[in-house]
Amino acid sequence: MAPRVEGKRKRADVAGSGRSSAREALLEAAGDLMAERKTLDISLNDIAARAKANSALVKYYFGSKQGMLLALLQREMAGAIAQIEHLVEVNATATEKMRVHIAGLINLYYRKRFVNELLFSLLRQSTPEMSKLISDQIVKPAAEAQRKILEQGIAAGEFIPVDPTLFYFTVVGACHQIFAGSFALQAVFDEEGLTESLRRRFIDHTTAIILTGIKAP
Amino acid sequence: MAPRVEGKRKRADVAGSGRSSAREALLEAAGDLMAERKTLDISLNDIAARAKANSALVKYYFGSKQGMLLALLQREMAGAIAQIEHLVEVNATATEKMRVHIAGLINLYYRKRFVNELLFSLLRQSTPEMSKLISDQIVKPAAEAQRKILEQGIAAGEFIPVDPTLFYFTVVGACHQIFAGSFALQAVFDEEGLTESLRRRFIDHTTAIILTGIKAP
Numbered sequence: 001m002a003p004r005v006e007g008k009r010k011r012a013d014v015a016g017s018g019r020s021s022a023r024e025a026l027l028e029a030a031g032d033l034m035a036e037r038k039t040l041d042i043s044l045n046d047i048a049a050r051a052k053a054n055s056a057l058v059k060y061y062f063g064s065k066q067g068m069l070l071a072l073l074q075r076e077m078a079g080a081i082a083q084i085e086h087l088v089e090v091n092a093t094a095t096e097k098m099r100v101h102i103a104g105l106i107n108l109y110y111r112k113r114f115v116n117e118l119l120f121s122l123l124r125q126s127t128p129e130m131s132k133l134i135s136d137q138i139v140k141p142a143a144e145a146q147r148k149i150l151e152q153g154i155a156a157g158e159f160i161p162v163d164p165t166l167f168y169f170t171v172v173g174a175c176h177q178i179f180a181g182s183f184a185l186q187a188v189f190d191e192e193g194l195t196e197s198l199r200r201r202f203i204d205h206t207t208a209i210i211l212t213g214i215k216a217p
Numbered sequence: 218m219a220p221r222v223e224g225k226r227k228r229a230d231v232a233g234s235g236r237s238s239a240r241e242a243l244l245e246a247a248g249d250l251m252a253e254r255k256t257l258d259i260s261l262n263d264i265a266a267r268a269k270a271n272s273a274l275v276k277y278y279f280g281s282k283q284g285m286l287l288a289l290l291q292r293e294m295a296g297a298i299a300q301i302e303h304l305v306e307v308n309a310t311a312t313e314k315m316r317v318h319i320a321g322l323i324n325l326y327y328r329k330r331f332v333n334e335l336l337f338s339l340l341r342q343s344t345p346e347m348s349k350l351i352s353d354q355i356v357k358p359a360a361e362a363q364r365k366i367l368e369q370g371i372a373a374g375e376f377i378p379v380d381p382t383l384f385y386f387t388v389v390g391a392c393h394q395i396f397a398g399s400f401a402l403q404a405v406f407d408e409e410g411l412t413e414s415l416r417r418r419f420i421d422h423t424t425a426i427i428l429t430g431i432k433a434p
Contacts, residue, residue, distance in 0.1 A: 039341075123400050124256075135404040143405055165406040166395070166422040173394025178386035183340050187352040188360055189382040205383040213430030 023061045025051040027072050034114040040121055069122055070130065076115050077138050080108050084145040094153025095211060101149060102210060103203045105175040110199045113179050143168045159214045174206055240278045242268040244289050251331040257338055286339055287347060293332050294355050297325050301362040311370025312428060318366060319427060320420045322392040327416050330396050360385045376431045391423055
């Protein structure tokens with residue numbers, strides 16, 4: 001549902017007020033610069049310049065730079081969370097759902113390499129209130145949806161009994177490490193880097209190992 | 218082999234020169250403070266105070282703070298790399314070796330939670346020369362040893378054919394994410410945190426999924 005709301009807001013801006021189009025432009029600029037420069041450490045001036053906006057608007061819209069980073073994280077994750085929550089409800093086997101979920105996670109990290117780093121960085125630096133907000137809005141819904149798919153599979157005899165908490169970390173780690181450690185692809189393994197063909201090989205590899213790893217005999 | 222060298226050096230210090238005992242004390246202080254404060258961002262003054270040494274010695278022994286962090290990483294990883302290189306040579310099935318390797322990785326991250334973060338942080342900030350040093354001395358030997366165990370298992374018909382490069386990231390990620398994201402254990406999953414009993418459950422869980430995931434039918 002969330003991406004549709006974003007879409008509506010964007011269309012409304014084009015037609016009119018300009019208020020949230022500057023807000024959107026700031027978020028988009030921050031995300032683009034993080035992706036291009038491969039770091040979360042982007043100055044407000046650079047973000048404002050890219051967005052063709054005054055950097056004082058950051059304070060106006062988001063309260064602080066951290067508030068802007070949180071809004072960016074929420075914006076980037078909204079689609080992914082809506083997707084997995086939808087996946088829980090569709091009429092398919094748990095094995096098929098888990099396959100789509102794992103591929104979706106890898107695709108998310110492939111397209112938005114900074115989201116996981118941003119999530120951890122915000123959690124490390126944030127107040128207890130912001131931590132709770134991130135947990136409640138982002139980590140919990142994703143973990144909960146994944147747990148439901150796992151339980152569907154266990155109940156249907158497709159999966160062996162697996163601890164859903166530990167499994168959450170297994171899946172996120174197995175899908176994310178190649179992006180976190182992508183420097184090593186070239187430096188250690190003579191790969192070209194995070195190419196489209198590597199993304200496809202990695203989806204096949206990861207879904208095969210995890211789905212075989214939890215398959216009921 | 219590496220830990221034995223460290224041991225010898227330490228014994229010599231007790232007997233005599235004091236030179237490398239201050240060096241060792243600085244490394245130990247840096248590692249302890251990172252573990253205690255759960256951040257890599259420790260000032261030279263704090264490290265020197267903990268080591269009861271003059272902070273100018275950092276420059277003297279390591280050239281720079283970054284040089285000291287590299288020495289710390291090498292020191293912490295030496296034992297783990299010697300272990301997996303030894304594991305390749307022992308007389309055991311590839312399945313047994315892989316089980317010991319996975320448990321060893323989890324134990325390393327459990328005891329030295331900052332090593333992986335330190336590795337990535339140094340690689341991100343470092344010169345091409347330092348990057349190459351870290352790749353050659355730490356990542357390559359570990360990846361190479363893991364590849365040999367995988368190939369032994371494929372040749373013996375214990376494992377299905379698996380891409381060793383992709384598998385490297387699968388294993389490191391699956392073992393490491395729970396430590397990188399340990400905040401979520403309490404905030405999202407109502408676990409107590411990274412306890413000894415969780416460590417054991419996590420070793421059983423991870424070895425079961427990965428070994429089943431690559432097992433030849």
